Amino acid sequence: MKKGLWIAAPCEMVTNQPxxxxxxxxPVCGQHITADPSxxxxxxxxxxxxQKIVVPQAPASAETKFILxxxxxxxxxxxxxxxxxxAETARPSAARRAIPVIAGLLILACAAGAxxxxxxxxxxxxxxxxxxxxxxxxxxxxxxxxxDAAFPETKAAGRIHGRSFEAEQVSLEGGTFSxxxxxxxxxxxxxxxxxxxxxxxxxxxxxxxxTPHQEPPVPRVIxxxxxxxxxxxxxxIVSGYALKLAFGQAANxxxxxxxxxxxxxxxxxxxxxxxxxxxxxxxxxxPKAPKAKN
Numbered sequence: 358m359k360k361g362l363w364i365a366a367p368c369e370m371v372t373n374q375p376x377x378x379x380x381x382x383x384p385v386c387g388q389h390i391t392a393d394p395s396x397x398x399x400x401x402x403x404x405x406x407x408q409k410i411v412v413p414q415a416p417a418s419a420e421t422k423f424i425l426x427x428x429x430x431x432x433x434x435x436x437x438x439x440x441x442x443x444a445e446t447a448r449p450s451a452a453r454r455a456i457p458v459i460a461g462l463l464i465l466a467c468a469a470g471a472x473x474x475x476x477x478x479x480x481x482x483x484x485x486x487x488x489x490x491x492x493x494x495x496x497x498x499x500x501x502x503x504x505d506a507a508f509p510e511t512k513a514a515g516r517i518h519g520r521s522f523e524a525e526q527v528s529l530e531g532g533t534f535s536x537x538x539x540x541x542x543x544x545x546x547x548x549x550x551x552x553x554x555x556x557x558x559x560x561x562x563x564x565x566x567x568t569p570h571q572e573p574p575v576p577r578v579i580x581x582x583x584x585x586x587x588x589x590x591x592x593x594i595v596s597g598y599a600l601k602l603a604f605g606q607a608a609n610x611x612x613x614x615x616x617x618x619x620x621x622x623x624x625x626x627x628x629x630x631x632x633x634x635x636x637x638x639x640x641x642x643x644p645k646a647p648k649a650k651n
Contacts, residue, residue, distance in 0.1 A: 379415045381425040383408070390427075400430055490624060491521040499627045501569045501599045501619055506629075508603070508615040513630035517546045518582040518590070518622075527632040529557035529612055531639035534602075536616075536628060537581075543589040547581040548618065548628060550602070557636040561607040567600040569621070576600070578618070580626060597621040610636050 380391050386406040394415035402409055409430040416425065493499065493516055496509040513524040513536060524536040526544075532554040539545030553576070554560055567575045578594040598620045605613040612634045620626040 379425065381413050381427050383410055384427055384429050385410070490519050491516045493627065497627060497629045499619055499625045501597075501621065503566065503568060503599050503601055503617075506599065506601050506617040506619075508601075508617060509630045511630050513616055513628055513632045515626070515628040515630075516624065517548060517626045517628070518580060518592075519624035520546060520582070522546045522628060524628070524630070524632055527634040528637055529560065529634045530637040531555055531557065534634070536632065539583075543581055543583065545583050548626075549579040549581070550600075550618075551577045551579070555639065557612055557634070558607045560604045561612060563604050565600065565602040567598065569597050569599055571596075578620065580620070580622065592622060594620055594622065607636060612636055 378391050378393050380389055382389055383403045383406060385408045386403060388403055388405040390401075390403070392401075392412050392415075396412045397414045399412050400409055401412060410427040411430060413425045413427050494509070494511070494514050496507075496511060497515050498505070498507075499516075500506070513527070515522050517538075522538055524538065525540075526535075526537045528535050532552040534550040534552055535547060536549075537544040537547040539547075552560070552565065565576070573596065575596060578598060578600075580592040580594065582590045584590060598618070600619075601617040603615045613632065614634065615631050617629045618627065
């Protein structure tokens with residue numbers, strides 16, 4: 358036992374101790390311990406539970422009948438019996454008040470996300486910058502002025518409906534001239550020109566030119582594409598475009614040529630370059646159904 362400390366039972370009287378000694382209780386096991394004022398603030402080990410505790414300050418009066426309580430080392434001494442419950446009750450109350458605010462913010466975020474998804478095409482279409490469009494090949498430019506039109510010596514390519522395009526399949530069936538990208542129908546991207554003619558061979562050696570201000574009739578242009586869900590889309594353009602189409606000579610069922618086509622659609626579709634079209638025979642017209650006899 359350390360000098361200046363005595364163990365006392367909870368209800369025992371301690372005799373033969375100086376009047377300046379005082380008693381305190383262990384905060385862990387409640388054991389009563391007697392100490393002199395010189396040990397106040399020091400750390401001791403409880404002789405009963407062996408926990409390290411801090412000796413409290415001695416009372417100002419030796420006549421005090423109250424048993425002081427020590428504090429455990431590294432744990433703050435409680436200030437009052439009602440302080441801790443009050444703090445505990447305050448936290449759940451603040452949390453409960455925050456729940457409706459968080460729920461409201463989540464509802465607003467979900468509503469904004471749903472509205473953006475529903476109107477995504479209109480929103481992004483209206484704010485789409487020019488840089489968001491597919492880049493054109495270096496030898497292809499968009500211009501409705503045929504004076505600036507040039508036939509690149511490379512395979513026909515460009516941009517259709519805002520996406521990069523390369524003419525993988527080119528055909529001429531009667532007066533229907535088609536450039537397509539993709540192996541299936543409808544194509545991933547495509548342009549169709551409805552020219553006047555019954556046979557593809559009739560266009561050999563001829564040139565077709567259309568200016569933006571040319572009055573009808575002019576060939577109808579049909580843009581085709583597939584969206585992100587692979588659903589086909591189509592747009593007809595009947596005026597306001599620039600076209601220069603030069604056909605070579607037909608040989609072995611093929612017709613080479615050059616094209617410059619610039620369209621006034623929002624995505625500034627344009628195709629320019631060379632092609633080697635497959636000549637196809639037009640499908641025979643469907644026979645008319647016989648008239649019913651009276």
